[in-house]
Amino acid sequence: MKYSSFLWLLFLLTFCDRADRTDVSKETTSALKVTPYTDSLSSTAEEPVITDDPMFVETSDTVSVYGPQSITRNILQDKNGDIWFASWQGIMKYDGKVFTNMTLKERLRHFHVFSILEDHTGGLWFGMIGGGLYHYDGNFFTYYTTANGLAGNNVTCIMEDSSGQIWFGTNAGLSCLNTSGGQTFRNYTRKDGLLDNTIWSMLQDHTGKLWFGTEGGVNSCLNASAELSGKSSVKFIKEDVLPFRHVLSIIEDKSGRIWLGSQVGLSCYNPLTKVIVGEKSVNRIYENFTPNIFEDNSGDLWLSSGEPNSSKMILFRCNTLEAIQKGSKAFTKITSETQVFGVTQDRNGAIWFGTMNGARRYDGKTITDFLKK
Secondary structure, eight states, X not given: OOSOGGGGGGGGOOOOOOOOOOOOOHHHHHHOBOOOTTOOOOOOSSSOOOOOOTTOOOOOOSEESSOOOSOEEEEEEOTTSOEEEEETTEEXXXXXXXXXXXXXXXXXXXXXXXXXXXXXXXXXXXXXXXXXXXXXXXXXXXEEOGGGTOSOSBXXXXXXXXXXXXXXXXXTEEEEEETTTTSEEEEEOGGGTOSOSOEEEEEEOTTSOEEEEETTXXXXXXXXXXXXXXXXXXXXXXXXXXXXXXXXXXXXXXXXXXXXXXXXXXXXXXXXXXXXXXSSGGGOSBOSOOOEEEEOTTSEEEEEEEOTTSSOEEEEEEEHHHHHHHGGGGOEEOOOOSBEEEEEEOTTSOEEEEETTEEEEEOSSOEEEOOOO
16 A cells, blocks of 8 residues: 555454354343443353553643533434534533533443444444443443454444334444344354454445445345344445455435445446446555545545545545546645545534544634634
8 A cells, every 4th residue: 555544443453252142131231231431241251341442642621711622533413403422532512512522421431432333312322442331221321342242332423214223333243233123132243154253334325225334355245134133143244346355335316326345446326237346456546545425415425534645534625426537636624634534514504523632623614623722
């Protein structure tokens, strides 16, 4: 590679568990309630006791006018309008006036947070690196780890499908949580057809097809609804037409095209024509490491990607059609931050993005940070 793109991955390096398919009873899953971070989990030779994360950034401000001051990996605005941050300082919430560190307020485990999802009920899910998973129902946090059946304790991506099932991508395979039929996890690994046990990204497209970006390539799944009934196994298909490894991001644009951000750059696949733009380096849309892609309300793409001949991962914006037609010439550089992570858009149309040093908000003209000066 032309630059040190894998510096970004150093923030993820923790132990990797081996996981087989596991069912967990409702009683077992619900029994593990949130306790202070001095709690202990039952341990076996296969399941080590989880200790707090040495990479967690300890702070003392539970409520502040300042946002996260550390790595902020993902951002989400919930149905109530609050902004949530997956940061190295833990779970943080912004109500438009103040930032509340929910990890400190609720005495949660001290792990850096990587992924966020709001489900159809308004429940929030937070995936951590090394620390498992939290669910927040608006009143209480519930804690899940491999001790409760989760495939792995590095939760890198979360998705809800059209059946209401929640999927978790981990370092040790996929976990699917049936939220309506007993609160049980079912786990899937290479034994079940996945190309790799490290899952980086997930998508359900408008046809209902599921896509999984793994370290080893792209899998898809056509019969996920069977998972809900438990009558048959999920069949994972190897997408040979998408020969990309280390697929960190997958999105579907408003026209039904599938965009993939991977180790080798940005590519676009049209399922109707079976045409890939970016299959070969000679016609790849953008040829640098691309870990995050987001489509805004107007149909423009935002991506964090490597700057040519540099270790920086900065924020770009481009029109989808222009990107296909013009390639890298269609990209407009938005910021010169050294590293840019997850991107989202709020109700007012502003773009929020995480960086190595907190979160930023871009209103189309001005970038605002929330840092202590």
